[in-house]
Amino acid sequence: MNNFYRKVYELVSTVPPGHVVTYGQIAAALSSPRASRMVGTALRSLREGSPVPWHRVISSKGRISIQNMDHPAEEQANLLMAEGIVVRREQDAFCVDLARHLWHLPIQEDKN
DNA sequence: AAGGTGACTAACA
């Protein structure tokens, strides 16, 4: 099934406020650890009114790697900080304290 | 229909 996007959205939606997940985590949960780019692509296609907490998804190094002009990294950083997430300002990008806020994704049932 | 493009990652040089 091509519900890849939908799965991504559902998975991201399970992340509670105050926590973050990485693209790789989601990709791995969808059984393709290296398909993390697809996760980013999926989030990129989200519209403004989307219920999906896209801002809780960051790179494996805890950096905000967003490249969407409509929603600059600074805005994502603000959204995260509004949830109590510790966001540090780096030279290039913002950095989230993974050890502190990384969320453990719900375990996926094994395939039939 | 076929090929290019990524809001990524991990492995190499």
Added chain:
DNA sequence: ATGTTAGCCACCT
């Protein structure tokens, strides 16, 4: 240590 390269695979031209 930083810079490149290859793999991923659904979506867009």
